[in-house]
Amino acid sequence: MLAIDLGGTQIRAAHVAADLTVSCRHAVPTDSASGVEDVVERLCALASEALTAARVEGLEAPIGIGISAPGPLDPWAGVVVSPPNLAAWHNVPLARLVSARLGLPTFLERDTNVAVMAEWRFGAAQGARTVVYVTISTGIGGGIVIDARPLIGLDGTAGEVGHLTVDIDGPLCGDGQRGHAEAIGSGIAIRRDGMALLEQGASPTLAALVSDPQQLSARDVADAADSGDAACAAIYERAYIAVGAMCAGLVNLLNPEVIVLGGSIAEHRPRLHVVVGREIAERSFPRPAARVRLEHARFSDDVSLIGALPIVNERIADPAYRRASA
Amino acid sequence: MLAIDLGGTQIRAAHVAADLTVSCRHAVPTDSASGVEDVVERLCALASEALTAARVEGLEAPIGIGISAPGPLDPWAGVVVSPPNLAAWHNVPLARLVSARLGLPTFLERDTNVAVMAEWRFGAAQGARTVVYVTISTGIGGGIVIDARPLIGLDGTAGEVGHLTVDIDGPLCGDGQRGHAEAIGSGIAIRRDGMALLEQGASPTLAALVSDPQQLSARDVADAADSGDAACAAIYERAYIAVGAMCAGLVNLLNPEVIVLGGSIAEHRPRLHVVVGREIAERSFPRPAARVRLEHARFSDDVSLIGALPIVNERIADPAYRRASA
Numbered sequence: 001m002l003a004i005d006l007g008g009t010q011i012r013a014a015h016v017a018a019d020l021t022v023s024c025r026h027a028v029p030t031d032s033a034s035g036v037e038d039v040v041e042r043l044c045a046l047a048s049e050a051l052t053a054a055r056v057e058g059l060e061a062p063i064g065i066g067i068s069a070p071g072p073l074d075p076w077a078g079v080v081v082s083p084p085n086l087a088a089w090h091n092v093p094l095a096r097l098v099s100a101r102l103g104l105p106t107f108l109e110r111d112t113n114v115a116v117m118a119e120w121r122f123g124a125a126q127g128a129r130t131v132v133y134v135t136i137s138t139g140i141g142g143g144i145v146i147d148a149r150p151l152i153g154l155d156g157t158a159g160e161v162g163h164l165t166v167d168i169d170g171p172l173c174g175d176g177q178r179g180h181a182e183a184i185g186s187g188i189a190i191r192r193d194g195m196a197l198l199e200q201g202a203s204p205t206l207a208a209l210v211s212d213p214q215q216l217s218a219r220d221v222a223d224a225a226d227s228g229d230a231a232c233a234a235i236y237e238r239a240y241i242a243v244g245a246m247c248a249g250l251v252n253l254l255n256p257e258v259i260v261l262g263g264s265i266a267e268h269r270p271r272l273h274v275v276v277g278r279e280i281a282e283r284s285f286p287r288p289a290a291r292v293r294l295e296h297a298r299f300s301d302d303v304s305l306i307g308a309l310p311i312v313n314e315r316i317a318d319p320a321y322r323r324a325s326a
Numbered sequence: 327m328l329a330i331d332l333g334g335t336q337i338r339a340a341h342v343a344a345d346l347t348v349s350c351r352h353a354v355p356t357d358s359a360s361g362v363e364d365v366v367e368r369l370c371a372l373a374s375e376a377l378t379a380a381r382v383e384g385l386e387a388p389i390g391i392g393i394s395a396p397g398p399l400d401p402w403a404g405v406v407v408s409p410p411n412l413a414a415w416h417n418v419p420l421a422r423l424v425s426a427r428l429g430l431p432t433f434l435e436r437d438t439n440v441a442v443m444a445e446w447r448f449g450a451a452q453g454a455r456t457v458v459y460v461t462i463s464t465g466i467g468g469g470i471v472i473d474a475r476p477l478i479g480l481d482g483t484a485g486e487v488g489h490l491t492v493d494i495d496g497p498l499c500g501d502g503q504r505g506h507a508e509a510i511g512s513g514i515a516i517r518r519d520g521m522a523l524l525e526q527g528a529s530p531t532l533a534a535l536v537s538d539p540q541q542l543s544a545r546d547v548a549d550a551a552d553s554g555d556a557a558c559a560a561i562y563e564r565a566y567i568a569v570g571a572m573c574a575g576l577v578n579l580l581n582p583e584v585i586v587l588g589g590s591i592a593e594h595r596p597r598l599h600v601v602v603g604r605e606i607a608e609r610s611f612p613r614p615a616a617r618v619r620l621e622h623a624r625f626s627d628d629v630s631l632i633g634a635l636p637i638v639n640e641r642i643a644d645p646a647y648r649r650a651s652a
Contacts, residue, residue: 072611072613081613129480130479144579146472146477147475147477151472151473151580152473152581153456153581153582153614154455154456154581154582154583154614154617155613155614155617156581157578157581157611157613157614158579158580158581158614160578160579160611161579163578163579163611164575164578164579165492165571165572165574165575165609166491166492166493166494166505167492167493167494167495168492168496168510168567168568168571169493170494175611177608177610178608178609179492179571179609180575180609184494241494245505246491248491249489249490249491249575252483252486252489252490253470253485253486253487253489253579254477254479254484255479255480255482255483255484256479256480257480282503282504283491283503283504283505283506284489284503285398285483285486285489285501287398287407287481287483288479288480288481288483288484291480291481
């Protein structure tokens with residue numbers, strides 16, 4: 001199977017075998033400023049290269065192509081609707097364009113739904129009936145499996161766990177909406193709060209780390225916290241609590257078997273896991289809190305490549321998806 | 327079909343016909359202080375009376391009994407686990423006890439899940455694929471249908487919409503958990519905030535309405551708000567916003583077709599509906615916000631009787647439920 005990951009900064013293509021071996025990796029910058037047609041052209045060329053490489057290496061011939069892309073998108077029609085980080089993209093029929101060019105059935109799914117498929121079919125939530133996958137990095141995204149069926153929603157937009165309100169009067173998130181978990185718990189929120197500390201002159205450690213405040217990253221705030229800066233540590237602690245309160249709500253709402261925490265912040269900040277566990281214990285009902293397992297994601301950057309495998313395998317015979325991929 | 331509604335203050339029994347006609351109504355006080363066996367005995371006697379009345383009136387013979395009860399409960403085993411408003415009840419096998427006494431297959435479900443079945447099969451959400459039912463009265467409860475299947479959860483506790491955190495640092499709810507929607511938006515929360523106004527001497531209107539502060543009800547706060555008391559109006563407005571933020575999160579999370587608002591506060595305070603609509607518009611993504619319909623519940627007090635009809639009809643042939651009801 002050929003997997004394509006259309007990200008905000010780079011496009012990746014790779015062959016994914018049935019045993020989950022990822023090979024024939026190819027990547028190019030997305031360069032979304034260059035226009036939609038240009039990006040699609042680059043994506044198709046990249047996929048073509050990966051296909052050729054797979055043929056040369058004698059790998060199993062792909063039965064289809066699975067594309068992971070940012071939402072919102074229409075998974076049935078294979079259309080990228082209007083992702084915030086691909087500014088010029090509006091209703092681009094990406095699956096059809098790729099399928100026409102490469103001659104293989106092509107399926108499109110939101111990156112976080114691809115990720116939950118990887119973790120559910122092969123990873124930290126393998127075999128579970130109800131799964132919440134949460135990715136905490138620049139933003140907070142998610143994908144959900146309920147009673148052994150991926151939750152898609154009526155328009156394919158379901159699973160946006162990061163856009164539950166956890167603080168009615170809280171800060172705005174990137175979408176201009178108030179008090180969402182993403183507006184407190186994400187890398188963007190952490191960076192925003194770090195900038196505020198710099199502006200207030202409230203963190204000498206952070207000021208010493210960063211010469212140009214505009215270049216500040218969430219990672220810098222983490223470094224300052226790790227070297228003992230209490231204000232920076234408090235920003236992270238608040239972020240963890242926001243993610244924890246969000247997860248606790250999902251435990252009460254969905255009574256799930258597993259919550260998987262992934263993304264760069266989950267990967268590099270082990271305290272997140274601890275605080276989320278505590279918040280679930282404090283904010284959820286005893287029965288579902290006792291039931292849920294909190295797990296680290298098994299897959300890292302390759303999650304959106306590996307998850308494309310079950311997307312293709314499980315949709316290739318499903319008439320609801322076939323119409324876009326012919 | 328015979329429907330039983332085990333509530334905190336009264337037990338009701340009635341015959342529900344296929345055309346939804348509710349007849350042979352019988353009711354007794356729950357008097358939960360009198361002990362579990364005594365309450366079960368009274369419930370069985372009441373059901374027996376209703377069955378006799380139905381026979382005398384020549385109504386269709388019930389094929390089973392559906393019991394609506396407060397959660398948490400185990401719907402498969404038919405066991406009432408430990409409802410907060412039935413203090414002495416712990417793991418009571420109510421379905422088996424009733425079935426043994428009355429000789430009919432008996433099914434137990436949480437009151438809010440019974441209500442969503444009524445609204446989904448016959449009411450405001452008829453025919454919808456994904457439904458969120460929210461009841462706002464003393465507490466905030468809910469029931470969810472996803473992709474035409476009731477959401478039960480691994481232990482039967484799913485659907486607790488009122489226990490999503492909407493204000494990380496907010497007040498405690500009845501379960502001692504912080505910042506849940508119920509802790510701001512429910513009748514109990516409104517009463518608590520009204521008491522605080524009285525204690526602070528901050529609402530002369532409310533003080534004039536209520537001679538004994540301990541007797542204060544959410545309804546008194548509503549009456550004061552309606553007669554122009556700004557502080558009381560602000561309590562209600564905050565409650566509506568909490569429910570609205572909660573609903574907006576559910577729109578982002580589930581991408582539902584319908585949200586049904588029921589319960590006494592939804593029924594008597596039309597502004598709730600307005601504020602919830604506004605909060606969804608402001609706090610949800612445009613696509614799912616444009617898709618969701620916000621509806622008033624069709625059924626009032628009879629919702630837990632009418633909803634028992636599809637519970638019995640749809641579970642009587644389901645082996646997952648049969649084991650408890652033989």
